[in-house]
Amino acid sequence: MDGETAPEGYVVEKCGESEANEEEQTTIPENVDPLQIFRMPKRMTLPEKQKNSDETIEKNLRFWKETLENQRITKVLAPMVDQSELAFRMFTRKYGAQLTFTPMIHAHLFVNDGTYRRNSLALVKADRPLVVQFCANKVDTFLAACRLVEDVCDGVDLNLGCPQMVAKRGRYGSWLQDEVDLICEMVSAVRDYCRLPISCKIRVRDDRQQTVEYAKRLVDAGATMLTVHGRTRDMKGAETGLADWSRIRDVVEAVGSRVPVMANGNIQFPGDVERCMQATGAVAIMSAEGLLYNPLIFDDANAHVDTWKIAAEYLEYAKKFNAGTSAIRAHVFRICHHSLLEYEDLRMRVSLEHRIEDFENIVEELAKRAKSDAEAGKNREVEARTLFENIRNGILMNAIEVSKQPHWISKPYFRLKEVAKESIVGEGEKTFREKQKEKLAQTAKEMGVSMKQARKRERRQLSGARILEAKKIKFPPCARCGQPAGQGCANSKCKKCCRYQSKHELLDCKPHRYLFASQPPAVSAEN
Numbered sequence: 127m128d129g130e131t132a133p134e135g136y137v138v139e140k141c142g143e144s145e146a147n148e149e150e151q152t153t154i155p156e157n158v159d160p161l162q163i164f165r166m167p168k169r170m171t172l173p174e175k176q177k178n179s180d181e182t183i184e185k186n187l188r189f190w191k192e193t194l195e196n197q198r199i200t201k202v203l204a205p206m207v208d209q210s211e212l213a214f215r216m217f218t219r220k221y222g223a224q225l226t227f228t229p230m231i232h233a234h235l236f237v238n239d240g241t242y243r244r245n246s247l248a249l250v251k252a253d254r255p256l257v258v259q260f261c262a263n264k265v266d267t268f269l270a271a272c273r274l275v276e277d278v279c280d281g282v283d284l285n286l287g288c289p290q291m292v293a294k295r296g297r298y299g300s301w302l303q304d305e306v307d308l309i310c311e312m313v314s315a316v317r318d319y320c321r322l323p324i325s326c327k328i329r330v331r332d333d334r335q336q337t338v339e340y341a342k343r344l345v346d347a348g349a350t351m352l353t354v355h356g357r358t359r360d361m362k363g364a365e366t367g368l369a370d371w372s373r374i375r376d377v378v379e380a381v382g383s384r385v386p387v388m389a390n391g392n393i394q395f396p397g398d399v400e401r402c403m404q405a406t407g408a409v410a411i412m413s414a415e416g417l418l419y420n421p422l423i424f425d426d427a428n429a430h431v432d433t434w435k436i437a438a439e440y441l442e443y444a445k446k447f448n449a450g451t452s453a454i455r456a457h458v459f460r461i462c463h464h465s466l467l468e469y470e471d472l473r474m475r476v477s478l479e480h481r482i483e484d485f486e487n488i489v490e491e492l493a494k495r496a497k498s499d500a501e502a503g504k505n506r507e508v509e510a511r512t513l514f515e516n517i518r519n520g521i522l523m524n525a526i527e528v529s530k531q532p533h534w535i536s537k538p539y540f541r542l543k544e545v546a547k548e549s550i551v552g553e554g555e556k557t558f559r560e561k562q563k564e565k566l567a568q569t570a571k572e573m574g575v576s577m578k579q580a581r582k583r584e585r586r587q588l589s590g591a592r593i594l595e596a597k598k599i600k601f602p603p604c605a606r607c608g609q610p611a612g613q614g615c616a617n618s619k620c621k622k623c624c625r626y627q628s629k630h631e632l633l634d635c636k637p638h639r640y641l642f643a644s645q646p647p648a649v650s651a652e653n
């Protein structure tokens with residue numbers, strides 16, 4: 127089936143897939159437990175396309191303004207690929223997030239691939255209000271995707287901010303901002319034919335006036351809410367830098383009376399929400415990285431606590447809401463970022479483990495070490511309090527100050543460029559990055575290869591050495607043959623030696639699934 131030109135009322139299914147028994151329920155039943163997980167069905171039928179009445183369009187236009195006002199929503203969790211998954215959405219809600227966005231979903235895959243659809247969207251009734259975000263570059267596909275989620279969320283959003291190369295190749299995100307007519311057509315189609323209000327998430331353009339014109343066009347086309355990220359498309363990776371809140375204010379002044387504008391960028395400390403609202407005039411604040419490194423920044427009372435406590439609680443949510451391994455790993459990395467820089471072996475374990483129990487063990491170990499670090503003389507109480515006081519007094523903590531705080535206290539992550547801005551580097555001195563670059567140029571020259579190749583080789587060597595190092599930690603040698611022993615093996619042996627010993631001595635080893643003691647050999651897993 128061609129998702130781009132699909133006729134009305136078609137059945138959406140993956141090519142070659144026949145799932146006669148698959149449920150076709152597309153709404154969350156009324157009497158369901160608010161925490162029960164609902165997944166999108168693999169097979170879905172789009173109802174007849176009907177044009178919205180003027181009243182519906184008018185109602186949708188008012189929806190976000192009234193919802194944000196009535197529910198006093200000011201704190202919003204940003205859409206983040208693999209990171210604003212159900213578990214993290216629910217976790218941040220506990221600590222102050224009032225509106226959440228799903229990770230970006232590819233509209234084309236969502237419409238055409240039942241397996242992708244099922245895996246890309248997990249929902250619970252308690253996670254509302256919720257916006258489902260799509261990326262798309264075709265009017266029909268985008269509209270079909272939006273109509274598929276009509277009964278499971280409160281709004282749909284078009285991602286016009288993603289600056290990555292993958293988005294450039296796929297022609298979506300911020301790379302679509304050069305095709306404003308197409309964007310407007312997509313937005314208008316949803317306004318006219320979908321029951322949900324449509325919003326857009328944009329980046330500021332290089333030029334102030336251009337940004338304002340862009341925002342006006344989107345609102346004219348039917349956008350009922352705008353999120354403005356105060357960085358341009360080129361501000362990414364090492365060049366991320368600080369968001370410019372004054373550029374967000376331009377948009378608020380231009381269209382703020384017609385639709386709500388949310389500000390995004392640089393929310394890293396609790397007080398930043400109020401500061402940003404004041405500086406931009408935006409009605410609400412959206413945070414992404416700030417919440418990843420410290421999921422409690424929206425909760426002024428608890429904002430700076432031990433990272434291992436936060437990580438342990440997140441893992442409970444991950445278990446409850448069935449988060450995927452890559453999302454869990456990335457969250458543990460970010461929440462415990464500063465501590466994992468101290469404990470290299472734990473960092474390696476985070477990158478290699480897969481099971482949730484393993485992540486729990488790592489966090490437990492981190493807690494033990496952090497506590498003993500604290501007992502070993504660092505004046506944790508005073509330092510933590512200083513950090514909090516500084517924030518409360520509205521003194522924006524600079525990177526140097528933050529880096530002085532104990533690593534186990536949650537705090538934001540600063541990129542080198544921002545650190546440099548905060549005058550960690552004296553005048554005329556070279557930044558860490560510049561020094562690294564010089565070193566790499568020297569290596570490349572010696573090896574007679576390009577800088578890119580030299581960097582690749584360096585990385586390969588580094589990761590090889592790290593994996594070997596981690597393997598040493600993970601797999602102690604088998605007590606019999608010296609090969610790596612199985613993880614958690616009851617006999618401290620490799621699989622083969624464990625089987626030999628278990629069979630002859632009638633022992634159980636659960637990790638290797640040998641049950642010679644508890645089950646007769648005939649039904650043992652060795653067969």
Ligand SMILES: Cc1cc2nc3c(=O)[nH]c(=O)nc-3n(C[C@H](O)[C@H](O)[C@H](O)COP(=O)(O)O)c2cc1C
Nearest residue numbers: 204205206207229230285355391392413414415416
């Ligand atoms: C891990 C990660 C994933 C992201 N994924 C998305 C996404 O799916 N859709 C989107 O519009 N923006 C995405 N973004 C951008 C954020 O929503 C946000 O606009 C950006 O990080 C700036 O906000 P911040 O300064 O609070 O981090 C992502 C950002 C991060 C860090």
